[in-house]
Amino acid sequence: MSSVLFDTPGPRARRRNLLIGALAVLGIAALAVHVVLRLRDAGQFTPAMWEAFTYRGVQRRILIGALETLKAFTLAVVLSLLLGLLLAAGRLSDHRFLRWPATALVEFFRAMPLLIMIFALYNTGWLRSCVATAARFLRTEFGRTGNWLADNFAGPTLWALVIGIALYNGSVQAEILRAGARAVPGGQREAAYALGMRKSQVTMTVVLPQAVRAMLPGIVSQLVVTLKDTSLGFIITYEELLYAGKLLAQNTATPSGYPYIPVLLVVGPVYIGMCLCLSAFARRLARRGRQRRPGPRIRSVPRP
Known part of the structure; x- marks a missing residue:
């Protein structure tokens, strides 16, 4: 059966495609072997390079870095997500005084490089003063609990990273939600208006739930990007996972050099594992949402 988009390949084309695929796999395998041999000759796989990971202090530092990454994430x-909902609602508004500022904010934060935004926030005095004021308030008003909150959540590096990531990813999430809201059939809005619902009720109870369900893959993909963006915290010395790996690689000297490759082989899979767990959770959430979706009720009509 021929495809609509392309012609079905014949025997010669299939053999040619198989040959090209085999050559590509062999080329990639040869490149990987070459890289591994070069790293082995450079001493990156010697036991001394991996000895640091056997120490409890190094393991604890990597664990703390992972926890700091999850906290910022x-x-x-x-x-x-809160900013995305607000900006999406503003862009969907019929009022220009709401729609135009929301559009300007979305376009500005999407165009601004995230690294520049994080670095600019880190070097602003108002952020440091606000964080210091919040820390004093927590310590004064909440006692031991306030001390714990101030020690763990009242850091200027943390909030410079979090606010910068939230501004950029919130503007992207706003566009995702707006696209999902535009995809909702107009007949559902008209039916809701016919029932006497206000526009805010239609948006919150009819449009947004369907938009979130329809755009859940895009939302989750952006959440994965948010998780990876936390690695930019090492620029402002936020002690997340990448910063912990960088310190370990720079301060561990061996006869064969510094263990950059072993640190990369340890830190990289941790990031990959967190992203895979997030994707698995999103798939489970989407599956449960489909299972809970009520089906149409068919009422039987009695025969005369």
Whole structure:
């Protein structure tokens, strides 16, 4: 059966494609072997390079870096989703005084490089003063709990990273939600208006739930990007996972050099594992949403 988009390849084309695929696999394998041999000759796989990971202090430092990464990621996700909802609602508004500022903010934060935004926030005095004021308030008003909150959540590096990531990813999430809202059939809005619902009720109870369900893959993909963006915190010395790996690689001297490749082989899979867990959670959430979706109710009509 021929495809609509392209002609079905014949026997010669299939053999040619198979040959090209085999050559590509052999080329990639040869390149990988060459890289591994070069790293082995450079001493990156010697036991001395991996000895640092056997120390409890190094393991604890990597674990703390992973926890700091998850903390920044959680705060950035909450703020970016809230900002995305607000900006999406503003862009969908019929009022120009709401739609135009929301559009300007979305376009500005999407165009601004994230690294520049994080670095600019880190070097602003108002952010440091706000964080210091919040820390004093927590320590004064909440006692031991306030001290714990101030020690763990009242750092200028943390909030410079979180706010920068939230502004950028919130503007992207706003566009994703707006696209999902535009994809909702107009007949559902008209039916809701016919029932006497206001526009805010239609948006919150009819449009947004369907937009989130339809755009869940895009939302999750952007959440994965948010998780990876936390690695930019090492620029402002935020002690996340990449910064912990960088310190370990720079301060561990061996006869064969510094263990950059072993650190990369340890830190990289941790990031990959966190992203895979996030994607698996999103797939499970989407599956549960489809299972809970009520089906149409068919009422039987009695025969005369």
